[in-house]
Amino acid sequence: MQNLKVRIANNSDIKTITKYYHKLYKGNENQEFYKSKIILMRFRSGQFILVADVDRSILGYIWVIWYEHIKHKGIGYIEELYVHEKYRKMHIGVRLINEAKKLLRARDINTIYFAVGRHMTESQNFYETIGARKSDEIWFEMDI
Numbered sequence: 001m002q003n004l005k006v007r008i009a010n011n012s013d014i015k016t017i018t019k020y021y022h023k024l025y026k027g028n029e030n031q032e033f034y035k036s037k038i039i040l041m042r043f044r045s046g047q048f049i050l051v052a053d054v055d056r057s058i059l060g061y062i063w064v065i066w067y068e069h070i071k072h073k074g075i076g077y078i079e080e081l082y083v084h085e086k087y088r089k090m091h092i093g094v095r096l097i098n099e100a101k102k103l104l105r106a107r108d109i110n111t112i113y114f115a116v117g118r119h120m121t122e123s124q125n126f127y128e129t130i131g132a133r134k135s136d137e138i139w140f141e142m143d144i
Helices: 011-024 031-041 092-105 121-129
Strands: 005-008 047-054 057-065 075-083 111-115 139-143
Touching: 005 092, 011 047, 011 057, 011 075, 047 092, 057 092, 075 092, 092 111, 121 139
Parallel strands: 075 111
Antiparallel strands: 005 047, 047 057, 057 075, 111 139
16 A cells, blocks of 8 residues: 555544544443543553554554553553454554554563454454464563
8 A cells, every 4th residue: 555654643533543443342341431541541651543544544543552660671562453444454554563663662662562352363363473472362472
């Protein structure tokens, strides 16, 4: 996808990110809690959201967090990764992960963790194809 850009999200992106977030967690009873969390925490220190867009149309996002109390251990987390169904298998998730890795490395973070539900086999397969290792039943990790 030639015109695809990965960039840090801004306030005008939040409406689309929230819509995708609802798709990701459809039916989850904690959805309102998480929606408020994404709105309150989106641009605080220790985290960032990247979006993949083509001509200002957002195709996916990644929400990355690092907690200060364990930053000295060099650990970051992929809180969310979502790519619109229509654009999956086009390497957009890989582009988002690669850009997140660059930004994390610049913050002296060298390992990222991904929490993946047991039922999310498509996500588990994706993480394995990009080199993440399954570290237990719901966690994957990757050295960056």
